[in-house]
Amino acid sequence: TMGNWLVNHWFSAAVLVAWLGINIFLFTYYFLFFDRDERYFYTRAILGSALAWARASAKCLNFNSMLILLPVCRNLLSFLRGTCSCCRRTLRKQLDHNLTFHKLVAYALALFTAVHTIAHLFNLERYNHSQQATDGSLAAVLSKMHLQGSDKWLNPIHSNQTTVEYVTFTTIPGLTGVIITLALILMVTSSTEFIRRNYFEVFWYTHHLFIIYFIGLVIHGIAGLVRGQTEESMEDVHPHRCAHYLTHRDEDCSHDCCKDPEFGSIPAESWKWVLAPVLLYVFERILRVWRAWQKVFVTKVVMHPARVLELQMQKKGFRMEVGQYIFVNCPAISLLEWHPFTLTSAPEEDFFSIHVRAAGDWTERLIDTFQQQNPEMPRIEVDGPFGTASEDVFQYEVAMLVGAGIGVTPFASILKSIWYRFQQADQTLKTKKIYFYWLCRDTGAFAWFNDLLASLEQKMAESGKADFLTYRLFLTGWDNSIANNVALHFDTARDTVTGLRHKTIFGRPMWNSEFAAVAAAHPRSVVGVFLCGPGALAKSLQKSCHQHSSLDPRKVKFYFNKENF
Numbered sequence: 001t002m003g004n005w006l007v008n009h010w011f012s013a014a015v016l017v018a019w020l021g022i023n024i025f026l027f028t029y030y031f032l033f034f035d036r037d038e039r040y041f042y043t044r045a046i047l048g049s050a051l052a053w054a055r056a057s058a059k060c061l062n063f064n065s066m067l068i069l070l071p072v073c074r075n076l077l078s079f080l081r082g083t084c085s086c087c088r089r090t091l092r093k094q095l096d097h098n099l100t101f102h103k104l105v106a107y108a109l110a111l112f113t114a115v116h117t118i119a120h121l122f123n124l125e126r127y128n129h130s131q132q133a134t135d136g137s138l139a140a141v142l143s144k145m146h147l148q149g150s151d152k153w154l155n156p157i158h159s160n161q162t163t164v165e166y167v168t169f170t171t172i173p174g175l176t177g178v179i180i181t182l183a184l185i186l187m188v189t190s191s192t193e194f195i196r197r198n199y200f201e202v203f204w205y206t207h208h209l210f211i212i213y214f215i216g217l218v219i220h221g222i223a224g225l226v227r228g229q230t231e232e233s234m235e236d237v238h239p240h241r242c243a244h245y246l247t248h249r250d251e252d253c254s255h256d257c258c259k260d261p262e263f264g265s266i267p268a269e270s271w272k273w274v275l276a277p278v279l280l281y282v283f284e285r286i287l288r289v290w291r292a293w294q295k296v297f298v299t300k301v302v303m304h305p306a307r308v309l310e311l312q313m314q315k316k317g318f319r320m321e322v323g324q325y326i327f328v329n330c331p332a333i334s335l336l337e338w339h340p341f342t343l344t345s346a347p348e349e350d351f352f353s354i355h356v357r358a359a360g361d362w363t364e365r366l367i368d369t370f371q372q373q374n375p376e377m378p379r380i381e382v383d384g385p386f387g388t389a390s391e392d393v394f395q396y397e398v399a400m401l402v403g404a405g406i407g408v409t410p411f412a413s414i415l416k417s418i419w420y421r422f423q424q425a426d427q428t429l430k431t432k433k434i435y436f437y438w439l440c441r442d443t444g445a446f447a448w449f450n451d452l453l454a455s456l457e458q459k460m461a462e463s464g465k466a467d468f469l470t471y472r473l474f475l476t477g478w479d480n481s482i483a484n485n486v487a488l489h490f491d492t493a494r495d496t497v498t499g500l501r502h503k504t505i506f507g508r509p510m511w512n513s514e515f516a517a518v519a520a521a522h523p524r525s526v527v528g529v530f531l532c533g534p535g536a537l538a539k540s541l542q543k544s545c546h547q548h549s550s551l552d553p554r555k556v557k558f559y560f561n562k563e564n565f
Helices: 002-036 038-047 050-068 074-083 089-132 138-143 164-170 172-189 193-198 200-207 210-220 231-236 239-247 270-292 361-371 391-395 405-423 444-462 480-488 511-521 535-548
Strands: 227-229 263-265 296-304 308-315 325-329 339-342 352-357 381-386 398-404 433-440 469-475 526-532 557-562
Touching: 002 038, 002 050, 002 089, 038 050, 038 089, 038 138, 038 227, 038 231, 038 239, 050 089, 050 210, 050 270, 074 089, 074 270, 074 381, 089 138, 089 164, 089 172, 138 239, 164 172, 172 200, 172 210, 193 200, 200 361, 210 270, 270 381, 296 361, 308 361, 325 352, 339 352, 339 405, 352 361, 352 405, 391 405, 391 526, 398 405, 398 535, 405 433, 405 444, 405 526, 433 511, 444 469, 511 535, 526 535, 535 557
Parallel strands: 398 433, 398 526, 433 469, 526 557
Antiparallel strands: 227 263, 296 308, 308 352, 325 339, 325 381
C-alpha cells in the first residue's frame, strides 16, 4: 500500500519533505545564530533564550507567508498544468492538492505565530523586569543605557511605569502583532469544514482579512525594537573583552577602559519574502476580473425537485474536460462572492452546466432569483474551468463510480461523456462496463440526478446497450412512510422512490459482496474504482480494492482513485 502511494504521490511527498526540511533548517539555523552570535551577547543578557525562539519562528513565519498565496493562484496552477501536459498524469494530478498544501502552510503559520507571540511576551516581561532592576546586574546596567543618549538604548522600555500591555498596544510591532494574530485566528477558525459547508459567506469574507495580515506583516518589524551590537562597536569593544567593565566600572577609569557598546536595530525584511507572491496574486486577481467581464449567456434554466437549480450556459472560447469546476458570481446577489461548482455537462455538449443545491444564503438567493419570472435573465459571471480532467475513468475496461450526496456531480459529467463517446463509436474508449453507486441520506437528493439516469437508461435500452451501465442507489436514511410505500409497491416494474428500473436499496452497501460480484463478472479485467465522497468511505473502498485484487497478474485487479473534486 505504501509503495503504491509513493508511486502515485511521489511529487506530493517530495514537496512535503522539502517544505518540512526548509522549515526545520530555517528554525534551527536562526535559533543557533541568535543563541550564539556575539552581536546579540548583550541582548541575550536581558532576554535569555526567548530571543532565539522569537527570531527563529519569525524566519519561519516569513517563509510560510511567502508560500501561502501560491496554492490559491488558480490561473497560475492552470498554466502549470497546461505547460506540463506532456508530463505524466500523476504529476499533473498532484497540482490538485493545492488546497491541502495551503491548509498545511496555514497550520504552520498558526504554530509559528503562537511560538513567536509567547517568546515576545517573555521578552517584554524581561525587558520590563530589567528596566526596573536596581541590582547592578548586566541586564540592569544595559537597560539604563538610554540615559546616555537617544540612540544608545538596548532595552525599548525606558520607564519604570511602563507595563507589558502598554507596549503591546502602543508600539508598531505590538499593535501590528495583535492585529495580524487576530486576523490569522479568524481566518483559521472560519475555514473549518462545517463553516465552509454551511456558512460559506462567513468563510469568504473573513478570508479576505489576508490583506490586513500582509500589510501588518510588512510593517511589523519597521520600528526595530529588538537590537544587537553594531559591527563597528564589535571591533572597538567586543563583549568578551568589555562586558565585565559594564558591571565593574572603576570610578577612576584609565587607558584600558572600554567605551560603551553601540546598538542598532535588526532591519525589517518581511517585505523581501512576500513581495513576489503578493505581486503574483495581484496579477491573478486582475486576470480573474478580466475573465469575469467576458459575457456569459444562460441558455436554459431547469428547476429540479428538492430545490436543485440547473443552469446551462455558453461563453466564448470556453473549453472544459470532465470533472472540472468553475467559480460563479451573480452580481445581483453579491458583487464580491464567488462560489465553486463542479461542471455537470460533458465536453461533447455545446453548453456547460452546473447544478446548484440550496446549501446556504447565497445558493438560496440564487435559486430564488432564477425562480422569479423576470423578463430579463440575471447576469452570471464565470471564472474557469479549473482542476485536472478525470480522464483516468476512460483508461479502464471496467469502472466503479461511487458518489455520496451532492458528490455525485462530477459523475454526471463522466457518465454523459462516456455516453457521447459510445454513440460516436470512439475507438480510443476502452470502457466496456460501468458500475455506478450513489449513496444518499434523503430521497429528495435523488430527484435531480434521476432525470439524467432515466435518459441514459432509455438511450442505452434503445441502442441495445442496456447492460453497459449498472447503477445501484442506496438510501441511507428513511422513515416509516417510505418503507410502507415501498412494501406496498414491491412488485412494480419501476422503483417507487426514483421511478427508475433499478430498485433503490435501503441501507449502506455491503462492499465485500459488491466487489466480489464485480470480480466474478470480470475475472481478467483491470477495474478502476473512483470515489467522490468522505474519507471514511475512501478507507473502506481502499481496503476492498486490496482484498479483492488477485495476486495473479492475469486476473482481476482493482485500482482505487480518490478524486479531488
